[in-house]
Amino acid sequence: MLQIKNLHASIDGKEILKGLTLDIPDGQVHAIMGPNGSGKSTLSYVIAGREGYEVTGGQILLDGQDIMEMAPEERAAAGLFLAFQYPVEIPGVAMTMFLKTAINSIRKQRGEGEIDALDFLKLLKKKQAELGMSDEMMKRAVNVGFSGGEKKRNEVLQMAMLEPRMAVLDETDSGLDIDALKVVADGVNRLRNEKRSFLVITHYQRLLDYIKPDVVHVMAAGKIVKTGGPELAAELEKTGYAGYAA
Amino acid sequence: MTTATVTKFPEKSPYQPDTAEGILRAYDAFVADIDDQPQWLVDLRKSSLKEFKRRGIPTPRIEGWKFTNLLPLVKGYGDKVGQIKVSHDKVDGVIIAPLMEMLDQDWVKAALSEDMPPLQHNTENTLWHLGNIYLRDGIVIDVPANKEIKKPLELLTSAADGAFFTDRMVIRVQKNARLTIVEDHWSKGTFWKNRLTHIVLEPGAKLTHIRMQDDSDKAVYTQTTNVHVGRDAVYDAVAFCTGAALSRNQVRVTLDDTGAQCHLNGANLLRGEQLGDTTILVEHRAPHCQSNQNIRTVLDGRAHGVFQGKVHVHQPAQKTDGYQLSRALILSEGAEMDTKPELEIYADDVKCSHGATTGQLDxxxxxxxxxxxxxxxxxxxxxxxxxxxxxxxxxxxxxxxxxxxxxxxxxxxx
Structure with a gap:
């Protein structure tokens, strides 16, 4: 599904990713753990195509297709989704309108017609209910006046609505209490299937108690330095990142 | 011991009287054509003519016009004065009549005779005098007391190619009456339209005033609006501007009595070489009044936006609530925004805030x-x-x- 080969990327001339390689097959959940400053968020932004990062080497392939030259919206249409660590507030743009525009933009890029208004509302109601999000929240502007937990639930709602093939979750657990964490994790788990893959980026093991990964990678100083099974997360929780340089 | 040398420079006038000549070429023929006008109007015309000859067209040397250079775009006009056409549907309960037929009404005379504030305020009044000189076209709109007019009164203003135009709208909404006016402007061609609007809101009245200005990008549109808001009356305005090479929307609102309110909203969307200027003066003359100014400007290409807004709180106007905000969005490097927000407060128990921001899309x-x-x-x-x-x-x-x-x-x- 997602293959990253020897990826080098820098920002303002400073190299952050220093030859990162990763291969996530269909239907698998991979976790990346690592200390602060190891380049985890940079990796998520580079995958999503954020401006300001210079990729100096390597490749990112989605279903075998090189996505490096694609705009962020084209990557989304190709099936990529990034759940933001800090979801962005967009004053004046209502949630419902935003979601509908996003869905239709993706459909348009795929050469499909617009979603039926009723189908859209039905789908939205269902996903809202699963994540405990009220109709009132859907009338509000995107993330404006949302609590930290509501913002993270909103990321999962968007993911559920857009149905990506490859989702990257950047520190989705940060700022969540245990109840909110469960709601978010349940939301992600409902989306797991044999075709859809996830890359879960986190600092702590806590999230991985609820979203069980197939593979755990340790990232340090811009590279994957160790790969193992779920037991690796538990081990890190005990030993910390002391053995890994940032 | 030293002796101070005092050099006295001659006071330099900001006016350029020689620029008056062009636009006055049509004057003699214009007045010769008007018969049967009351003496007060003859006098008003004459005094404004004298004042205009002393000043000429406003230039950036005048404080209130320092960002907006009108002269290069209007100096070719003056050989003839065109006739503005305002078309509208009939709305039950509203009196609508040509201005020249309403000159015997005392309130119309009072509105037309009121002088606009002088130079030290933002709303520099030379264009007002120019309107007086060529006073002829216009309509009067009057809503009787307690009438609530639900249907918006739509007015389409048409100007033809190649001329200078000036006209009036004189509007009164009597006690506890309500009216919505929607002005539409989308004339083609090259022209200068100078409109003067007088609005009188009696106690408890409410006027919603929407203007959509999408005139040709070769046109010049100068608008001066003078509003009096009475006790507990509300003036609610939205000026939406996408048109004209140069547009200047100058508004003076006087909150005359307790509980009066005005909400001045504006959106200017400009591109190419367009200039859009919003210049506002709100005068708080009575206690417990509220004023809001909320102006948004979007500039692309080499467009130029101007916002000058002032809230003037007079000494009796305690408990004033005054708010003013201009926000501009610059979409290209060549665009430019000039802002001058001002507060002038002589009362000690007021709540006033103002701000201006200019930035790019986040x-x-x-x-x-x-x-x-x-x-x-x-x-x-x-x-x-x-x-x-x-x-x-x-x-x-x-x-x-x-x-x-x-x-x-x-x-x-x-």
Whole structure:
């Protein structure tokens, strides 16, 4: 599904990713753990195509297709989704309108017609209910006046609505209490299937108690330095990142 | 011991009287054509003519015009004065009549005779005098007491190619009456339109005043509006401007009595070489009055936006609530925004705030939307629509609101 080969990327001339390689097959959940400053968020932004990062080497392939030259919206249409660590507030743009525009933009890029208004509302109601999000929240502007937990639930709602093939979750657990964490994790788990893959980026093991990964990678100083099974997360929780340089 | 040398420079006049000649070429023929006018109007014309000859066309040497250079665009006019056509439907309960037939009404005479504030205020009044000199065209709109007019009164103003035009709108909404006026401007061609609008709101009255100005990008549109708001009356305005090479919307609102309110909302969407100037003076003369100014400007290409807004709180106007905000969005390097927000307060128990911001579209929301599949152009359009939408919030009529939102969309698609 997602293959990253020897990826080098820098920002303002400073190299952050220093030859990162990763291969996530269909239907698998991979976790990346690592200390602060190891380049985890940079990796998520580079995958999503954020401006300001210079990729100096390597490749990112989605279903075998090189996505490096694609705009962020084209990557989304190709099936990529990034759940933001800090979801962005967009004053004046209502949630419902935003979601509908996003869905239709993706459909348009795929050469499909617009979603039926009723189908859209039905789908939205269902996903809202699963994540405990009220109709009132859907009338509000995107993330404006949302609590930290509501913002993270909103990321999962968007993911559920857009149905990506490859989702990257950047520190989705940060700022969540245990109840909110469960709601978010349940939301992600409902989306797991044999075709859809996830890359879960986190600092702590806590999230991985609820979203069980197939593979755990340790990232340090811009590279994957160790790969193992779920037991690796538990081990890190005990030993910390002391053995890994940032 | 030293002796101070005092050099006295001659006081330099900001006026350029020689620029008056061009636009006055049509004057003799114009007045010869008007018969049967009351003596007070003859006198008004003469005194304004004298004043205009002393001043000429305003130039950037005048403080209130320092950002807006009108002269180069209007100096070719003056050989003839065109006739403005204002068309409208009949609205039951509203008296609508040509200005020249209403000159015997005392309130019309009083409105026309009121002088506009002099130079030290933002709303420099030379264009007012110019309007007096060529006073002829115009309409009077009067709503009797307690009438609530539900249907918006739509007025289409047409100007023809190649001329200078000036006209009046004299509007009165009597006690506890309500009216919505929608002005539409979309004339083609090259012209200079100078409109003067007088508005009198009696106690408890409410006027919603929407102007959609999309005149040709070769035209000049100068608008001066003088509003008096009585006890507990409300003036609610939305000026939506996408047209003209140069437009200047100058508004003076006087809150004359307790509980009076004004909400001045404006959206200017400009591109190419367009200039759009919003110049406002709100005078708080009585206690417990409220004023809001909320102006949004979007500039693309080499467009130039100007906002000059002043809240003047007179000594008796305790418990004033005055708010003023100009926000501008610059979409290209060549665009320029000039702002001059001012407060002048002589009362000690007031709540006033003002601010002006100029910036570019935030990159964070753009990337966020793109990451959800929305292409960059649509994402920008959504952000700009959201930026503008706030100035339409007060509009109760959903149909009107939608048509304004559509105009924003249409502008973005161009």
């Amino acid at each position: 990159q964070e929301p753009l990337f966020y939307m793109q990451s959800r599949g929305i292409d960059a152009k649509s994402a920008k359009a959504l952000l700009i629509q959201a930026f503008i939408a706030e100035v339409f919030e007060n509009i109760k009529d959903e149909g009107l609101k939608t048509s304004l939102e559509r105009k924003v969309e249409a502008w973005l698609k161009q």
